[in-house]
Amino acid sequence: MNIQMKLDSKPRNQSGLADLNSPFLHNFWYVAGYAEDFTRELHEKTFLNQSVVIYRTEAGDLVALQNRCAHRSFPLSESWLEGDDIRCKYHDAKYNPDGELIDIPCQTKCPKVQAIRKYPIKEIGPLVWIWMGVSDVGDENEIPDTSWLNKSAGWEFATSSYHIEGNYMLMMENLMDLMHIPFLHQDTFNFPRSYAQMEFEIETEGDEITYLRFPTEQYHRNGLFPDYLADEFEDRNYQGKSGGRFIHPGMMYGIQELRLKDAKEDEREEYIARIPHFVTPETETTCHYWFFYTRNFAQDDSALTEKLKKTLEIGFAEDKEAIYWLQKMQICDKTPYQEINFAADKSTILMRKVIQKLVDEEYQTPD
Numbered sequence: 001m002n003i004q005m006k007l008d009s010k011p012r013n014q015s016g017l018a019d020l021n022s023p024f025l026h027n028f029w030y031v032a033g034y035a036e037d038f039t040r041e042l043h044e045k046t047f048l049n050q051s052v053v054i055y056r057t058e059a060g061d062l063v064a065l066q067n068r069c070a071h072r073s074f075p076l077s078e079s080w081l082e083g084d085d086i087r088c089k090y091h092d093a094k095y096n097p098d099g100e101l102i103d104i105p106c107q108t109k110c111p112k113v114q115a116i117r118k119y120p121i122k123e124i125g126p127l128v129w130i131w132m133g134v135s136d137v138g139d140e141n142e143i144p145d146t147s148w149l150n151k152s153a154g155w156e157f158a159t160s161s162y163h164i165e166g167n168y169m170l171m172m173e174n175l176m177d178l179m180h181i182p183f184l185h186q187d188t189f190n191f192p193r194s195y196a197q198m199e200f201e202i203e204t205e206g207d208e209i210t211y212l213r214f215p216t217e218q219y220h221r222n223g224l225f226p227d228y229l230a231d232e233f234e235d236r237n238y239q240g241k242s243g244g245r246f247i248h249p250g251m252m253y254g255i256q257e258l259r260l261k262d263a264k265e266d267e268r269e270e271y272i273a274r275i276p277h278f279v280t281p282e283t284e285t286t287c288h289y290w291f292f293y294t295r296n297f298a299q300d301d302s303a304l305t306e307k308l309k310k311t312l313e314i315g316f317a318e319d320k321e322a323i324y325w326l327q328k329m330q331i332c333d334k335t336p337y338q339e340i341n342f343a344a345d346k347s348t349i350l351m352r353k354v355i356q357k358l359v360d361e362e363y364q365t366p367d
């Protein structure tokens with residue numbers, strides 16, 4: 001069959017799979033930034049097409065409010081703090097940290113009404129989470145577990161972030177696709193080409209998806225494992241575990257574990273690393289991206305932490321560039337086309353199915 005005959009004019013949408021044209025999912029806690037990003041300065045960030053102003057009260061508590069003055073839409077982030085309240089720069093209206101209008105200077109009476117939206121916001125370890133849900137009440141128990149981003153619990157981490165010029169689904173699909181690592185990252189992460197062909201297992205638990213490969217050789221030479229340990233592992237008998245876990249539409253983490261099968265009594269047996277990725281949609285064509293490498297070994301080695309940070313930044317800049325090109329192609333090229341899948345796409349297809357299910361649930365119209 002002529003390929004033209006198989007194509008329809010709809011872009012990309014494989015039946016039942018979410019993609020970059022899918023609407024945003026609101027009922028989740030998303031990462032808003034690092035805890036240290038938010039101070040007594042007014043800080044604007046856009047999440048899911050909603051402009052939000054974030055600051056700390058004099059007591060240090062976080063506040064997140066709709067950034068748009070209810071009078072004539074002046075950005076509150078371009079205004080100023082008066083104690084814990086915000087005073088709009090345009091006509092001087094004042095809002096308290098609950099988003100209530102509490103002063104209108106040109107009139108004597110001010111109806112104390114909730115005039116702008118207040119977003120639940122929560123600081124946990126190095127990160128700040130924001131609830132973008134349809135209701136204004138976010139259940140903090142639903143914030144994903146990040147207990148391995150905790151130095152006092154025996155983990156040490158490196159972290160950095162990028163602004164991505166692409167839809168968040170392109171980023172999430174990239175993160176759930178380990179097939180690309182030996183190719184796109186051939187000069188950085190040093191995974192053997194055979195890695196892409198390895199069988200992998202997939203498990204689901206609710207909406208979470210875990211996929212794992214079990215390499216037993218060469219894997220210790222990957223660029224995300226310290227060189228000096230790789231030397232020690234050269235002739236050792238070990239079991240590797242390599243994969244990732246999708247947690248929700250704005251979070252997954254990479255899994256990298258090496259377990260020495262011939263560990264001596266006084267030797268560490270398990271070298272566990274998590275590579276968590278947090279993605280928060282900004283607009284349809286951009287997203288925020290924070291990444292970490294957290295490990296349970298060599299916690300005192302600050303030079304290693306610095307080196308891992310550099311490696312991640314170089315490697316993930318390759319993803320950032322790839323996502324830019326994917327998004328550009330979607331915007332600029334209107335040739336009808338049809339996506340094809342490879343065998344190793346199982347994990348990304350499953351994730352897109354789960355996200356499509358979540359989209360259907362959020363956007364379902366009542367009978």
Ligand code: FES
Binds near residue numbers: 072074088090092093
């Ligand atoms: S726009 Fe803010 S008070 Fe008028």
Ligand SMILES: [Fe+2]
Binds near residue numbers: 180181184315316
């Ligand atoms: Fe990548």
